Amino acid sequence: MGLSILNADENAIRDAARALVRREVAPHAAHDDAHEIYPRRNMELLGQQGYLGMIVDPAFGGAGASYLAQTLVVEALAEADPATAVVYEVHNSLHIEAIWRFGTDEQRRRWLPDLCQGKAIGAFALSEAEAGSNAAALIARARRVNGGYGLTGRKMFITGGGEADRYLVFATVNPDLKEGGITAFVVAKDAAGLSFGPPMDKMGIRAARTSEVILDNVFVPESDRLGQEGDGYSMALYLLDGGRIGIAAQGLGIMQAALSRSLHYARERHQFGRPIGTFEGVQWRLANMATDLHAARLMTYEAARHREEGPAQRPLFAMAKLFSSEHAVRHAEDAIQIFGGYGYMTEFGVERLLRDAKITEIYEGTSEIMRWIIASQLLHDYDLDNI
Ligand SMILES: Cc1cc2nc3c(=O)[nH]c(=O)nc-3n(C[C@H](O)[C@H](O)[C@H](O)COP(=O)(O)OP(=O)(O)OC[C@H]3O[C@@H](n4cnc5c(N)ncnc54)[C@H](O)[C@@H]3O)c2cc1C
Structure with a gap:
């Protein structure tokens, strides 16, 4: 039947993506989680089926689809395997989109087709040990050398670090300029001088x-710098806006x-001789879960429909991420509670x-940072008629 808040085409994309995920991703998701198997196979499959770089023009290897279409694929993946969903989301919203929006035509031609076909996986390297929520404080340096730049520094918590084939790295050409010195570069995995820490042992995904x-x-040649010197910080914030819609999904x-x-x-x-769903305590929990999910979908899909406005x-993007992520945690707890000891x-x-x-x-901006973004705009543009 589809969701009433999507049109027929959007429901068709959702149905097709969910069918693929149920057939190809869901059966081995628990195994991949237990054994920490990076979802390269899933990404290759998604590339073969036209689900990577969906917003990119077909002339550069994409599908020319809407931002919402891509968002629906993240949601479908996360229903079975949130780890694949985040690898997909980083690849599309933070890496491909950077090249698509900010690259020259030559760079788009050089990098996008492989990324859209799943032959190369992209990562996003902004955070550092001392620069997380405050990414503007990053200290990785890009020093001018003959024909390009020499990049030195350490990037913390990078999704796909050591697995991805290309890294969008943010480094400063001049720390005195603060965010005005931050510049973006595309670095290949096999570049001399690039190495990776071991996989970090973590709670989920x-x-x-x-x-x-x-x-x-x-060494990064000048031709692999994305945008101009000093463009990197606003570029990162722009990309994270879209990334947050992905995390909401x-x-x-x-x-x-x-x-x-x-x-x-x-x-x-069954307990007490009847299904536990006949107990009001369970029913109310289910009713709240369904209501919150509907609200989170409205917010996330609306945010995706407004993505192009940048x-x-x-604040709309931040609200979607804040609401959806906090309810996802709560609903996961609800599900465990409904399952009792088995949960x-x-x-x-x-x-x-x-x-x-x-x-x-936490990632792509914590809930506290989302609230800060929302409140800052409220306090700046407070207009009672438009709340
Ligand atoms: C699994 C995982 C994958 C990740 N993948 C990537 C990736 O691919 N690329 C990448 O660049 N980064 C990645 N990150 C980094 C992630 O984006 C950061 O962890 C996140 O932005 C928070 O930064 P931090 O961990 O340094 O926490 P901190 O910034 O040190 O924050 C610590 C606490 O202080 C709070 N806080 C900080 N500032 C404020 C404030 N002004 N007001 C109120 N509270 C505040 C935070 O909300 C948080 O609760 C990843 C992280 C994880 C855990």
């Missing part, structure tokens, strides 16, 4: 490798999984929902 990216005087997928699993269990599980809609056991797979959900409140 365990198949999505997270590693330090270490740059020791890595990751939350939606987790909420959908929590609700579907809980509904099924509430019908099947930073002017930044706490790895075998039933609902504990993974909570492990995978928590990160949505």
Whole structure:
């Protein structure tokens, strides 16, 4: 039947993506999580099926689709495997989109086709050990050398670090300029001087490798700089706006999984001689989950529909991420509660929902930073008629 808040074409994309995910991704998601298997195979498959670089013009290897279409694919992936969803989201919203929006035609021709076909996976390297929420404080240096730049520094918590084939690296050409010195570069995995820390052992999205990216005087030719010197910071914020819609969609997928699993269990599980779904305490929890999910979808899809308006809609993107991620965590807890003791056991797979959900409140801007963005605009442009 599809979702009433999507049109027929959007529902068709959602249905096709969910069918692919159920057939190809879901069956091995728990295994990949347990064994920390990076989802390269999933990404290759998504590339072969036309789901990578969906917003990119077909002339450069994409599908010329809407931002919402891509958002629906993130949601479909996250319903089965939030680790693949984040690798997909970083590849598309933070790496491909950077080249698509800010690259020259020569750079687009050189990099986008492989990225859109899943032959190369892209990563985004902004955060540093001492520069997380305040990315403007980064200290990785880009020093001018003959024909290009020498990059030196360490990037912390990079999704796909050591697995991805290309890295969008942010470094400063002049720390005195603060954010005005931050510049973006595309660095290939095999560049001399580039190395990676071991996979970091983490709570959830365990198949999505997270590693330090270490740059020791890595030579980057001028032709691999994206945009102009000093453009990097506003570029990163622009990209993170879209990334946050993606993380909101990751939350939606987790909420959908929590609700579907809980509904099924509430019908099947009997206590006191009847299904637990007949108890009001369980019913209210289910009703709240369905209501929150609907609200989160409205917010996330609306944010995706406004993506092209860019930073002017930044609070809308922040609201979608804030609402969706916080509810994803809550719903994962709800699902565990509905499953009782079985929910706490790895075998039933609902504990993974909570492990995978928590990160949505942290990466691509924490919930505190989302509230800061929203409140800053409220206090700046407070207009009672438009609240
Ligand atoms: C699994 C994982 C994958 C990641 N992938 C990537 C990636 O691919 N690329 C990349 O560049 N980065 C990545 N990150 C980094 C991520 O974006 C940062 O962890 C995040 O932005 C928070 O930064 P931090 O961890 O340094 O926390 P901090 O900034 O040190 O924050 C610590 C706490 O202080 C709060 N805080 C900070 N400033 C304020 C403020 N002004 N007001 C109120 N509260 C505040 C925060 O909300 C948080 O609760 C990843 C992180 C993880 C854990």
